[in-house]
Amino acid sequence: MNIRKKVFLGCTVVAFILLLAGVAIVFEMQRIRSSVELVVSENIKSMNAAHNMQRLFYSQNMILLDYESIKNDSVLNVYTSDCKAAYTEAQNRITVKGEREILDSLNICYSEYMSIANNIVKLVKADRKNLYLQYLNELNKRYAKVSNLIDRLFLLNQKAVESNSLLMNDNYYRMIMPAIIAILTCIVLIFLLNYFIYIYFISPMVKIAKGINAFNETRVPYNIDVETKDEISALNGEIKKLTELTKKYEKEN
Secondary structure (H helix, E strand, O other), X not given: OOHHHHHHHHHHHHHHHHHHHHHHHHHHHHXXXXXXXXXXXXXXXXXXXXXXXXXXXXXXXXHHHOHHHHOOHHHXXXXXXXXXXXXXXXXXXXXXXXXXXXXXXXHHHHHHHHHHHHHHHHHHHOOOHHHXXXXXXXXXXXXHHHHHHHHHHHHHHHXXXXXXXXXXXXXXHHHHHHHHHHHHHHHHXXXXXXXXXXXXXXXXXXXXXXXXXXXXXXXXXXXXXXXXXXXXXXXXXXXXXXXHHHHHHHHHO
């Protein structure tokens, strides 16, 4: 194998390794980025849905607590409808284990809350204030349960976001591993390439140069052996013939 092919082969190997490492890094980064971003995005949307549900539920409860003075069914119905819509949105964004169980419990507790709320509305309209006040205590108890479940739903998704963020940090090191491997591989390949260039090119050329200098200065026989079996070996053979012809010519003259 000649020198040109040796150098070309070495550079090709380095380029191929770098290409594979680059493709692996890009693929891994895109895959992890897409998957984590999707999950985090859904978790954040679930958190927003829970926050919106808590806000609407609080407003609905405040209207019921002051229903005796407000007596506005249209506003109450709007908040009730919005609360149900927020619950439906949360159901459609289930991404975390345990989220469905919380939503099922929330649905039951909210149904109980609405049952008491409907009784309060009826009692206020019937002007039965004593019974109405008794129901307010039960309403507050149901409100606390529902509110607690909504908080749990929010915190569950918040923990999922934190967990996925940690996962992203962990995957960051996984993403840079191919780059580190590629860099280390390149360093090793460069050292190997330099070593082989020295063995097959530099060292023989140094020997040839020393042999020529010795022949020119002292006319000692040129006996440099190069076993690379390439152009340098051929050049060394031609130099040997040239030095022999030179000595022969000098003897004849």
